[in-house]
Amino acid sequence: MEKDQFFCPNCGTKISRSDVYCPECGYNIKKYLDTLQDQPAHQKPAATPKSTPHRSTQPVRRSPRKPIKKWQTFTGLAIIIILVGGYLFLNNYYGKKATANRLVTAIKQDQGKALAALITSNDPSFKPTSSNVEPMVTYYNQNKDKLATLKSDLTTTGFVNDRMRFVDSGHHFFVFHNYKLRVKPLYPQIQTNKKNAKLKINDNVVANQMNTTDPKKFGPYIPGEYHIQTSATVHGHKLVNNGDYNWINPSNYDLDIQSILQTISYSVKGQPGSKVYLSGKEIGKIGSNGYYDIKNYPFSQNMTISLSLKTQSGKVVNSQKTKVDMSMNNTTITPQYSGFATTDEASDLINSIWGDISDGTVTDTESANDDDYADYFIGGSTSVNYQEMIKMVDGYQKDDDILDYEMEPSIKSVVPYDVNQTKVVYDVKYTFDNDDHYHIQIFEYDAIIQKSGSGYKLKSNTMDHKVDDYDKDE
Incomplete structure (x- = not known):
């Protein structure tokens, strides 16, 4: 070995003393040699013996330490980020x-x-x-x-x-x-009054023929909206019972259903031309006589009647739904409109206007002022309708042939007319005491009443025609 060569103390590779680092493992040779020079002579390591055939002087080689590459670091960080991010996302x-x-x-x-x-x-x-x-x-x-x-x-x-x-x-x-x-699933019990009835739940046939009139359990069903239809042919007539049920939180009592197959007849009263809806389905229109007749119609639970009317302003208004039950068989149903005067509200106003004149409370302008009679009219005392009523009753007071008089109004129909306005058709029965007999006249009026604050006032009042005219002995 040449004088300036020796073996790397870290990996045993033959290197030159002039090398700063071992070319094989990167060991700092210069620092190592400087350390040796600083030690006392007796502490310096002995010279490397010459090799003999029996013993090798070659140092044991060690695997070089390879530096960690950047891509490995980034990959590890990416995996950690993905794992943490995935956990947070899924959580x-x-x-x-x-x-x-x-x-x-x-x-x-x-x-x-x-x-x-x-x-x-x-x-x-x-x-x-x-x-x-x-x-x-x-x-x-x-x-x-x-x-x-x-x-x-x-x-x-x-x-x-x-x-x-x-x-x-x-x-x-x-x-x-x-x-x-x-x-918690539902298990409704359904009973019908006819054997061999066909039963559908939400349009799915669950029984082609009910073999009993006793309650029968069906299910399980999830809480929700259900339509139950029972149908059967009785004496050649097909009867159908339709019922809609909001079973979102029903009690056991709510789940006991009696689907009774029967018919019902009634008349619907409203404004001529109004559309008639039976359980949301249009079935006809109110006739010119103010009625629509429903005869021997299969009765269904939750059956409703409603009307739809186009006002003179062009606005379409819908009445409230009136629930139909068997107690209404052979009666007249008059659906009411929300946002407009009800029959009771219209009746209260009309009866007050005519009642104050009929009972003698209002006989002239002075008594009308004392009674605040003008409050019944849109425009107050400037209203033409108010002035006509005062003029009429003042005339009766001054007529020597009339000993006494009485006016009795009766409501015939109450329907929406326009925004915040309601049309009221009513009769007034006039009874005049002419000493030896009563003279009786009945006139029909068309009135428009208008929403005013929390109540209603008369906007217009027109005599339409005479209904009757006759005398009656006292």
Whole structure:
């Protein structure tokens, strides 16, 4: 070995003393040699012996330390970020609020499969599917305010009602929450008064022929909106009973259904030309006589009657729905309009106007002022209608042939006329005491009453025609 060469003390590679670092393992040769020079002579290591055939003087080689590459560092960091990010994402995704939002969205968008995956039950007979959760979708999409309440309940207490609770039913991947809507299924008992009746629930035939008139249990069903139809042919006539049921939190009593097959007859009273709706379906129009007759119609539970009318302003207004029951058989039904005067409100105003004249409270302008009679009229004492009433009663007071008089109004119809205005058709029966006999006249009036504050006032009043005119002995 040449004088300026020796073996690397770290890996045993033959190197030159002039090397700063070992070219094989990167060991700092210069620092090592400087350290040796600083030590006393007796502490310096002995010279490396010459090799002999029996013993090798070659140092044991060590594997070189390879530097960590940058891409390995970045890869490790990326994996850590992905794992942490994935955990945070899934922890939020499966959280209570996010799951509740997905459930509500599934209802809004009618995603039956997604909704079924978020529903569970302790009843082993009920397995949620995209089809059997549809009644819940129908109910909440028909009752938007209830859907908003559902979302609030899910994200707070989790308690919806006695049949629905939002619970943690286990874990996803053994780590994350598994929130689901746990439902208590429905088992309605349905009874019909006719054997061999056909029964449908939400358009699905559940019994082609009911072999008994005793209650029969059906189910399980999810809480929601249900339509039950019973039909049978009796003496050649097909009878149908239709019922709609909001079974979102029904009691056991609510689930006992009597589907009675029978017919009902009645008349609907309203403004001529008004459309008549039976349980939301148009069936005809009010005739010129002010009536629409329904005869021997199959009776259904939850049957309703309503009207739709186009006012003179062109606005279409709908009446309130009147629930029909068998007590109304062979009677007259008069649906009322919300936002307009009811029959009672119109009657109160008309009876007050004519009553104050009939009973002698108002006989002239002075007594009208004392009675605040002008308050019944739009425009007060400047109203033409007010002035005509005062003129009429003043004339009766001054007529020597009239010993006494009486006016008796009776309401015939009350219908919407325009915005905040209601048309009232009524008769007034005049009875004049002419000493030896009574002279009786009946006139029909068309009046428009207008909303004023919390009440109504007379806007116009027109005598339409004479209905009757006769004398009667005292």
